[in-house]
């Protein structure tokens with residue numbers, strides 16, 4: 001067990017990618033607190049605990065982080081994973097849909113990073129891992145709000161990484177492609193097989209594919225990697241048209 | 246708390262925050278020039294002082310970096326008369342004659358010495 005005694009917070013950890021990340025960190029011995037809007041229900045695996053919270057609230061974030069540190073005496077890993085989509089063409093997008101996505105995906109990461117970093121620099125160790133998306137770099141019609149939030153989180157990742165590097169805290173991002181979760185269900189249903197075939201790896205990613213990279217970034221061996229975004233997309237974001245190839 | 250105790254605690258905070266050796270932290274050592282501090286370290290030092298002395302230190306009080314942001318305080322990389330006046334007011338206990346002669350922004354950090362922190366804490370602890 002490579003994360004024994006370590007303490008982690010995973011936002012949006014009730015289901016999907018966040019849930020898998022939490023399970024993988026816990027399976028390596030970490031105590032993992034999942035923060036989400038609603039209790040996932042059912043019994044959680046050993047080492048995992050649920051905390052109700054909305055990442056859009058800075059006060060809630062501060063309270064949750066402080067609570068975890070008070071209880072466990074440490075916080076080693078923060079995974080800013082909570083995210084939503086509200087897809088629609090820019091010309092028909094309500095300002096509220098813009099705000100909701102930016103506040104959750106980008107604002108949520110800021111809200112948790114600030115109090116977490118404070119505790120991490122005091123102990124001169126810590127890993128912050130932000131979940132981005134290839135939407136940060138490849139266009140997707142109807143995703144103006146989402147793409148902006150994900151480009152933002154990558155830029156935020158680089159900045160905080162530089163600020164915290166002297167204190168032994170690394171900050172990286174993981175940018176998944178199309179992963180089989182509830183979030184991508186509509187897109188996958190609509191596009192059918194054509195979409196899957198456009199992926200060089202010829203399959204959608206799984207939450208495990210993403211969690212494996214988050215775990216790697218959390219392990220002791222990754223201490224010299226910071227300010228990076230690692231793309232986990234089966235090659236999708238670099239694939240051009242493949243006529244007859 | 247005696248002066249020596251205060252200095253000892255300040256020293257401990259600086260050693261922890263900056264990863265420097267005990268003998269580097271003399272009273273006259275400058276945080277940036279001699280001890281290699283950068284912006285994040287100033288925050289880290291404040292957090293550690295708050296913990297060790299068990300008190301709140303208002304932001305901008307100990308290291309008045311906000312002077313750099315004030316409207317009209319800086320021109321061409323140098324502090325204006327207005328900026329210098331604010332430095333005098335905020336850091337009244339310090340000798341800023343060197344800064345007056347060469348008011349480059351980069352020189353401000355030279356005012357931040359180990360002694361300055363110890364003096365500030367002394368004024369707070371009473």
Ligand SMILES: NC(=O)c1ccc[n+]([C@@H]2O[C@H](COP(=O)([O-])OP(=O)(O)OC[C@H]3O[C@@H](n4cnc5c(N)ncnc54)[C@H](O)[C@@H]3O)[C@@H](O)[C@H]2O)c1
Pocket residue numbers: 011012013014015016017018035036037038053054055056081082083084104131132133134175176177178179180181182183184
């Ligand atoms: N699924 C994909 O194809 C894909 C691709 C790229 C990036 N991502 C990113 O991965 C992350 C996880 O996505 P997923 O596919 O697991 O989605 P999901 O919808 O299955 O899960 C997201 C979780 O975040 C929670 N959440 C939403 N808003 C919240 C808030 N305000 N406060 C607390 N929790 C909140 C939800 O309740 C949910 O449990 C997101 O950041 C998403 O943008 C997903």
